[in-house]
Amino acid sequence: MMIRVIIGIFALLTSLSAGAANSEALSALDIMTFADSFQCQDKFPHHSFCEAVQFKPWTEQEKAIVGGYLAKINDPRLEGILKTIQKNGITKIHRVSHSARWYNNPQFRRVEFVRSAEKAFLWVNPVTNVIGVTDSFFTGTPFMDPYAKVDRKQINILHELMHDFDIATNHAFSLEVYEKAAGWGYNGKEAVILGVDYNQVKVQFQEVMNLMKEKRVVEAYALDRELGRQYGFPTLYGMTNQFEGFAEVVAYAIFDPTAEQYYSESLKQYLNLVFKN
Ligand SMILES: [Zn+2]
Incomplete structure (x- = not known):
């Protein structure tokens, strides 16, 4: 009888501590x-x-x-x-x-x-x-991301924390290894993402910036997302340079469950490396 009571209490304590560990x-x-x-x-x-x-x-x-x-x-x-x-x-x-x-x-x-x-x-x-x-x-202006289903402020905070991490690791994950995974290279004149029409990317990003200047912020964000996804990135903004790309690619990998549909295999392998750090 006594033993049964003790076992009962032990089991209860175990389940409580397991619950606490999860949260x-x-x-x-x-x-x-x-x-x-x-x-x-x-x-x-x-x-x-x-x-x-x-x-x-x-x-x-x-x-x-x-x-x-x-x-x-x-x-x-x-x-x-x-x-x-x-x-x-x-x-x-x-x-x-x-x-x-x-x-x-x-x-x-x-x-x-x-x-x-x-x-x-x-x-x-x-x-x-x-x-x-x-x-x-x-x-x-709040903007509910149509794919991530969270407010962009949520994604923004993680994006900035990734810059924090990038500084803390002295750019260990945002330079060569990221450039390789995202397809950054030199076209003879400047650094570009190879394999896409990078001039067109620049023109399209300018359209996003113009919408921002006109304070059409929600339209700007939506266009940035739609066009970025078509190139295999979360946003066009993430295609402007390696540091922003790194922060965007990680932030959307966490919050956008559809990211795996448009990220390339090389980006996905790269993310496994970052998450293992
Ligand atoms: Zn940034």
């Missing part, structure tokens, strides 16, 4: 922290950075929104990537008003920053190692 898949929310302030300096990062982007404290509501997206970046394939970011990457997320560009000021021998009109939802600045979530993230 504890590593997510981006586990490795990232929200930072409320940032110090700029006379030298680096220069005060012009803080003036350009305008750091501000997070509100509880904003943290809940961004935290919700981070928690959904929990695909088991991302475990190695998240652990690498945790160990060697940027793990603080700052709240900012704007985006910034940087340039060398030779007179003062320092990098300086100016505000950019670009309405990015969030950005990773490889010069200052800051991730910033802008006002646009909360005010920008």
Whole structure:
């Protein structure tokens, strides 16, 4: 009788801990922290950075929104990537008003920053190692991706975390190995994706940019996706250079269940390598 009771309790405890282990898949929310302030300096990062982007404290509501997206970046394939970011990457997320560009000021021998009109939802600045979530993230037009069935902000956050990972690994997965898988090569004049009409890709991407300028953001995103898929990539934007391509290809591999229908075999093999890191 006593033995039966003990076995019964043991079984219950085992099932509880198994349940807990399942819900504890590593997510981006586990490795990232929200930072409320940032110090700029006379030298680096220069005060012009803080003036350009305008750091501000997070509100509880904003943290809940961004935290919700981070928690959904929990695909088991991302475990190695998240652990690498945790160990060697940027793990603080700052709240900012704007985006910034940087340039060398030779007179003062320092990098300086100016505000950019670009309405990015969030950005990773490889010069200052800051991730910033802008006002646009909360005010920008939502767009439910027709294939991924998630808001593009969800995909955007993973895209930016892939830049974080790329910096943390010193571009180990975004240069030669990615170029080979995606078909980047030299056509005698410039770097292009071989095997597609790259001039046409550039013309089509310009159409996407024109829609953006006209603030037809939803149409721009939809066109970028449709045309990119026809070439075997998630977006045309992901065909503009290796670093953006790398971030796009991984982000859509996770969130777009139809990606395997249009990714090439070489891209799929490449992704296995990235997920094994
Ligand atoms: Zn990017």
